[in-house]
Amino acid sequence: MSKRKAKETHVPVGECVAQLQKTLRERLCCGELPEKPEGVDAQHKHLLELLRRTALHGESNSVLLVGPRGAGKTMLLKSVLKELLKEKDVNKTLMQVHLNGLLQTDDKIALKEITRQLHLENVVGDKVFGSFAENLAFLLEALKKGDRSSSRPVLFLLDEFDLFVHHKNQTLLYNLFDVSQSAQAPIAVVGLTCRLDVLELLEKRVKSRFSHRQIHLLSGATFPDYVQRVQSKLWLPEQFPDQRFAHEWNNSVKALCEDKSVEDALQRHFNSSKDFRSLHVLLMLCLSRVTVAKPCIKPADVLEASRVCFADAKANMLHGLSILELCLIIAMKHLNDVYEGEPFNLQMVHNEFKKFLQRKSSTIYHFEPAVVMKAFEHLQQLELIRPLDSPGARTQREFQLMRLLLDTSQIMEALQKYPQCPTDVKQWAMSAFA
Amino acid sequence: MTGPLQHPGYDEEKLRKIAELLPCREVQAELLLSLMGQPEHRSYPAIFIYGHRASGKSHTINMIMKELELPHVMVSCVECLSVALLFEQVLLSFFGADAAALLPRGPSLSDFVRIYRQQCSDSPAKQTRYIVSIMEKAEMLRDTDANLLPALLRLQELVEDNVSVILLSEIVWDKFRPNTGCFEPLLLHFSDYSKGELQQILSKDRHPSYSAEFYSSYINILLGVFYSVCRDLRELRHLAALNFSKFCEPLEEGKAKESDTHKLWRNIEPHLKKAMRTVYLREVSSLQWEKMQEMEEKEAGAVRGLSAHTHVELPYYSKFLLIAAYLASYNPARTDKRFFVKHHGKIKKTNFLKKNEKTSNHLLGPKPFPLDRMLAIFHSVVDSRVAPSASIFSQISSLVTLQLLNQASHDDQLDAPKYKCAVSMDFICAISRTVNFDIVKYLYDFL
Numbered sequence: 001m002s003k004r005k006a007k008e009t010h011v012p013v014g015e016c017v018a019q020l021q022k023t024l025r026e027r028l029c030c031g032e033l034p035e036k037p038e039g040v041d042a043q044h045k046h047l048l049e050l051l052r053r054t055a056l057h058g059e060s061n062s063v064l065l066v067g068p069r070g071a072g073k074t075m076l077l078k079s080v081l082k083e084l085l086k087e088k089d090v091n092k093t094l095m096q097v098h099l100n101g102l103l104q105t106d107d108k109i110a111l112k113e114i115t116r117q118l119h120l121e122n123v124v125g126d127k128v129f130g131s132f133a134e135n136l137a138f139l140l141e142a143l144k145k146g147d148r149s150s151s152r153p154v155l156f157l158l159d160e161f162d163l164f165v166h167h168k169n170q171t172l173l174y175n176l177f178d179v180s181q182s183a184q185a186p187i188a189v190v191g192l193t194c195r196l197d198v199l200e201l202l203e204k205r206v207k208s209r210f211s212h213r214q215i216h217l218l219s220g221a222t223f224p225d226y227v228q229r230v231q232s233k234l235w236l237p238e239q240f241p242d243q244r245f246a247h248e249w250n251n252s253v254k255a256l257c258e259d260k261s262v263e264d265a266l267q268r269h270f271n272s273s274k275d276f277r278s279l280h281v282l283l284m285l286c287l288s289r290v291t292v293a294k295p296c297i298k299p300a301d302v303l304e305a306s307r308v309c310f311a312d313a314k315a316n317m318l319h320g321l322s323i324l325e326l327c328l329i330i331a332m333k334h335l336n337d338v339y340e341g342e343p344f345n346l347q348m349v350h351n352e353f354k355k356f357l358q359r360k361s362s363t364i365y366h367f368e369p370a371v372v373m374k375a376f377e378h379l380q381q382l383e384l385i386r387p388l389d390s391p392g393a394r395t396q397r398e399f400q401l402m403r404l405l406l407d408t409s410q411i412m413e414a415l416q417k418y419p420q421c422p423t424d425v426k427q428w429a430m431s432a433f434a
Numbered sequence: 435m436t437g438p439l440q441h442p443g444y445d446e447e448k449l450r451k452i453a454e455l456l457p458c459r460e461v462q463a464e465l466l467l468s469l470m471g472q473p474e475h476r477s478y479p480a481i482f483i484y485g486h487r488a489s490g491k492s493h494t495i496n497m498i499m500k501e502l503e504l505p506h507v508m509v510s511c512v513e514c515l516s517v518a519l520l521f522e523q524v525l526l527s528f529f530g531a532d533a534a535a536l537l538p539r540g541p542s543l544s545d546f547v548r549i550y551r552q553q554c555s556d557s558p559a560k561q562t563r564y565i566v567s568i569m570e571k572a573e574m575l576r577d578t579d580a581n582l583l584p585a586l587l588r589l590q591e592l593v594e595d596n597v598s599v600i601l602l603s604e605i606v607w608d609k610f611r612p613n614t615g616c617f618e619p620l621l622l623h624f625s626d627y628s629k630g631e632l633q634q635i636l637s638k639d640r641h642p643s644y645s646a647e648f649y650s651s652y653i654n655i656l657l658g659v660f661y662s663v664c665r666d667l668r669e670l671r672h673l674a675a676l677n678f679s680k681f682c683e684p685l686e687e688g689k690a691k692e693s694d695t696h697k698l699w700r701n702i703e704p705h706l707k708k709a710m711r712t713v714y715l716r717e718v719s720s721l722q723w724e725k726m727q728e729m730e731e732k733e734a735g736a737v738r739g740l741s742a743h744t745h746v747e748l749p750y751y752s753k754f755l756l757i758a759a760y761l762a763s764y765n766p767a768r769t770d771k772r773f774f775v776k777h778h779g780k781i782k783k784t785n786f787l788k789k790n791e792k793t794s795n796h797l798l799g800p801k802p803f804p805l806d807r808m809l810a811i812f813h814s815v816v817d818s819r820v821a822p823s824a825s826i827f828s829q830i831s832s833l834v835t836l837q838l839l840n841q842a843s844h845d846d847q848l849d850a851p852k853y854k855c856a857v858s859m860d861f862i863c864a865i866s867r868t869v870n871f872d873i874v875k876y877l878y879d880f881l
Contacts, residue, residue, distance in 0.1 A: 014442055017442070018442060018443070018472060018475075021471055021472065021475055022472075022474075022475050022476075025471060025475050025476040025477075026476050028478075029476040029477065029478050029479060029590070030476055030479070030590060030591070030596075069615045069616075069617075069618075070618075074591075100592065101581075102543065102581045102584055102585040102588070102592075103542070103543045103544040103547055103581075103585065103592065104544055105542060105543065105544070105581055109542050109544045112544075113544060113548075116548075162614065163581070194614065194615060195614065277617070277618055278618065281478075281618065281620050284469070284478055284620065285469075285620070288465070288468040288469045288471070289468065291468075292442065308621075308622075309621075311621075311623060313484065313606035313607060313608060313621065313623070314606055314608075316484075316485075316606075316623045316625065317484075317486070317606060319625070319626065320485070320486040320489070320625065320626030320665065321665075322661070322662060322663055322664060322665050323661075323662040323663075324662055324663050345797075345798075345799060347796070347797050347798075347799070348797050348798075351797060367663065368710075368711055368715075370711075370715045370717075370741070371663060371710065371711075371714070371715065374714075374715060375663065381604065382486075382604060382605065383605050383606075383609055394840050394842075395799065395840070395854070395856075396799070396800075396856050396858075398799075399798075399799025399800065419628060419629075420629075
């Protein structure tokens with residue numbers, strides 16, 4: 001409590017927490033660049049050197065950054081660009097064209113975007129919206145006219161590179177790589193992708209023009225690195241307005257990372273995935289529990305957040321089903337057991353369910369077939385069961401073949417957690433052959 | 435105040451109002467608010483909320499957004515047939531009509547992002563903007579445009595604005611994930627209402643002229659009947675409103691007092707069970723149901739529901755064609771000789787049982803059959819000689835258009851097309867009774 005008092009004399013806790021939330025949220029949510037990228041020094045140096053050669057010496061290059069999602073490809077590229085732009089000459093001459101495979105879904109849109117980003121619209125006039133061929137010819141002409149020494153270097157940054165591969169004839173890629181191979185305006189093509197087999201997708205002629213320079217971002221982090229990363233993500237910087245609060249916060253983070261139960265939780269996360277994004281989700285959930293009344297992260301918060309992250313979504317959905325729907329799922333499970341994964345239809349499920357009702361003087365009374373069908377359709381809506389053939393009015397609803405998209409252990413676990421589950425239903429589910 | 439909702443940056447009075455408006459959703463609202471943070475802070479780029487139907491997903495979001503006056507847009511994926519509509523709605527509510535007018539015809543995602551960025555640099559956001567999209571028909575975001583969902587999830591990064599996309603759905607996130615992966619949203623689960631919570635919420639809209647305990651005991655009885663079948667709050671609320679007048683009937687007639695719970699229960703229980711068979715399945719519309727309750731002498735349920743109108747008037751030969759189709763669909767072809775040839779000799783049933791035929795055909799559904807087989811059975815069940823005229827064939831094709839038969843083979847196959855019979859057992863029994871044909875005698879399953 002004495003700590004608390006000391007803070008209040010300084011800057012109100014409320015402001016401190018608000019400031020803390022602001023700083024950390026910016027770091028976690030929108031990928032604010034860290035001062036120094038961790039663990040990718042070699043890649044950083046390689047890429048920086050490459051882009052610098054394009055920017056300063058007019059060398060044309062092409063490179064692919066490959067790594068799984070959330071491995072820090074964009075972060076690396078951005079930090080390299082930031083460093084590159086610090087240099088005096090580069091800042092004035094280098095031109096950047098950012099393209100994203102998600103947005104520029106075909107070559108025509110991409111071309112428009114390139115023209116726009118190179119500020120060529122006024123040169124082309126209304127030709128931007130002219131034909132594709134014309135536009136391309138103009139752009140290529142503009143690039144061809146340049147040469148190594150005099151024209152400004154252009155950086156093409158292709159995010160989601162693998163989606164550009166699906167464009168018709170890969171025209172854009174062919175032309176970009178072609179320019180980078182021949183003595184025209186100096187350009188560098190940087191592609192970011194998460195597919196390891198991206199080179200197999202390229203056409204032969206495109207592939208031959210690509211420099212085959214790949215930078216892999218495969219996380220080789222060990223668990224201590226991971227914990228270190230957690231700590232650095234939560235660390236408050238020196239420039240924080242209230243030094244004392246920052247100091248206390250940093251101490252509490254340090255203590256948190258050394259806590260045994262937190263370490264176990266982090267180990268679980270580390271085992272399931274090493275990437276930054278899933279870590280961000282976890283930290284974000286922890287951070288959201290920091291309030292004025294409790295201005296630090298407790299181990300219990302981490303455990304709770306970890307529980308939210310690892311929650312089985314299907315089990316959550318099963319928990320909310322009605323008894324009738326649950327009974328149908330158990331009947332499906334029995335059908336799956338008996339007929340070894342053969343698909344089933346509503347009639348069979350209902351038949352199985354009726355057998356159960358006949359055998360046991362159960363607490364559940366008989367349901368009309370139509371009520372059962374309504375429950376069955378609800379299960380289909382929730383996509384817990386999937387029709388085998390393509391949808392259509394071709395077959396009657398009760399004879400449409402279905403497959404169950406749950407496995408036995410999921411069903412049994414859900415049954416244990418189900419609130420007020422009748423005992424006979426539970427026993428029916430347990431019995432191997434109903 | 436020790437109330438659950440306390441967040442800096444928001445008006446406390448409003449938060450209290452929200453807490454009142456969201457019964458039994460305090461935990462979820464609390465979590466959501468704390469994730470959203472203060473209005474000027476960054477919010478997580480994408481939040482995916484899932485839960486059962488009527489578990490208060492859109493209601494909670496709606497109340498939070500409306501009461502706190504956050505800049506937001508609600509988009510329903512059922513309404514947005516094309517992405518153009520979605521883009522237009524977003525731009526319209528964030529930047530006004532001028533921005534929406536900038537969209538070209540048939541806009542691509544690229545256009546949308548460009549205009550958004552342009553507008554955004556003119557009027558930078560002071561608060562987090564929220565795009566809430568309700569995915570009642572989730573297939574839309576998944577199927578129409580493969581890029582739409584990944585792009586929406588990364589919208590914050592793409593437009594470089596403080597924007598957050600909230601997705602609401604009944605279906606779990608695993609079914610949405612594209613095969614090359616995407617930005618993983620933060621998953622939140624809205625748990626279902628427990629029985630006690632349902633009771634609490636339903637008891638809120640009580641009738642002013644009766645006491646609260648009386649209404650709550652009514653809800654208790656209602657849940658006792660319907661809870662095992664339906665946990666949908668909206669459906670239950672509808673049923674509660676429909677049947678309440680019946681529950682009050684003994685009170686008004688003076689036969690019982692408010693405290694006579696057992697008597698009231700005796701009165702309402704069969705009625706509710708009947709309601710499950712009728713109103714719950716929309717066999718009778720709510721209006722019809724209300725009318726039926728008024729007519730005292732007429733038993734509820736005596737009015738024929740939708741499915742009672744299955745009787746279809748067909749021409750004589752069409753009836754026999756349908757019967758023949760039913761027999762062809764549900765009998766194995768090897769038994770035709772036994773049923774329809776006069777001197778077939780005696781065949782034991784066990785002799786021609788194949789292993790997979792042991793299960794009843796009425797369980798597996800109709801099998802496809804060629805046209806020839808159906809016509810052969812047709813000629814043997816019809817007493818008189820029928821010429822295979824054009825009218826017979828046209829009747830077959832009109833049975834297909836009436837969806838009493840389904841074409842099982844490809845549409846353009848003219849010779850030897852295959853069909854399946856698509857009528858139920860009850861229907862065909864009714865038909866065969868009108869032509870004095872005992873169909874059960876000819877069905878292999880009922881031998």
